[in-house]
Amino acid sequence: MGPERQHIVSSYDRELEGIQAMVMRMGGLVEVALSEATTALKTRDLELAEKVRKGDRVVDELNQAIKADAARLLALRAPAAVDLRTVLSVMEISSYLERCGDYAKNIAKRTMAMAGSNEIEGAMSGLVRMAKFVEAMVKDALDAYIQRDQEKAEEIIERDLEADQIYNTLFRSLLTHMMEDPRNIAAGMHLHFIAKNIERVGDHATGIAEQTIYLVSGVLPDDDRPKQDRTLTTLQEGDV
């Protein structure tokens, strides 16, 4: 390897590291946004909700910057094999994180929209529990990616089953509250959508985990989104 080639390679590595650093920063921001959105929902803190809503712009900008840098890297360096997979997986993970950010923003907006409505006793604790659960999934999915840990990534995909079960329980409980007292219907609808948003964050953590498996093994796991289905299957068999 001549000095010229050496130069190109290390410059490539530096650029790739730069993009991965942006993804990690984005991941950190999304983790905080999810956590703060949950706190704002739980404590009805409209100021915090507004902060989350506004903060999503930075996540969106990071996503755009990551996509632009990745496209530039693909164009100028033409990476192959694992290097190519790294760039492609970074782009996918950036998309997943951007959508997680959207969900956090959405939860914040619904918190604001619910400001005047009924409080539904008992529903909130389930929501908060589910939110904490998927927050940890996102965090661990990013850790698995950084560590290129396929086993850890597979374990996250398994955990999404539990997230779906929590969602199902929540769905039924909210429905019961709404049926018992029509004054709960408006708030119940918002909480339902919040629950669905949280459940989708879990799906996206799974998507990030799948990218780690793709990066390490070169193969994307077969069943891309099994989770939505299970939720609905349970509903079908359930009491709705």
Added chain:
Amino acid sequence: MGPERQHIVSSYDRELEGIQAMVMRMGGLVEVALSEATTALKTRDLELAEKVRKGDRVVDELNQAIKADAARLLALRAPAAVDLRTVLSVMEISSYLERCGDYAKNIAKRTMAMAGSNEIEGAMSGLVRMAKFVEAMVKDALDAYIQRDQEKAEEIIERDLEADQIYNTLFRSLLTHMMEDPRNIAAGMHLHFIAKNIERVGDHATGIAEQTIYLVSGVLPDDDRPKQDRTLTTLQEGDV
């Protein structure tokens, strides 16, 4: 240009055309899936719903094949400028279509889940109208892409505002039905989620249109997802 280079260029073009042909086939399948999901919902045709549910596998497989071929093209051909943008936009459009397919499948599954529940008079016509509206958006977004028609793409982004208005009206109407008669609550919840799914298809048609603008102009439109927000803002000011 020597014959060797000529050979490479036309082979590259052929590969790119092959990928774009797959995206168009995927688009056709998704259009049919959305249309059939709507028909199944409207006529309570469980057999058709099951057909839609099963058919999504082909869409998922096409998405995987497109991503794999695009990755191979990036690795082997290292396209630059508009060629690179073409490959990147094809990958993004494939993701959008895959999710539209998921929404169609989801509508089909909810149709099955609702088989035994109350019919809500008057809600269905609004849902079907909205579904037709966003189906046309998807179709036109793909046409705009094929024709590299930036103006047409911008017009689709505008149309999404109308889709959001239809969704808002629907949301309020369903809420009213649920409040008037608790027996409507379970069916109302499902119809709400279906309405939300349809609204999201409109968002994804907008995403496809944005990719056309990116492909033609090299710049992705600034505001990535303005629609969700407007829906929620209206809710806030509304009667919920």
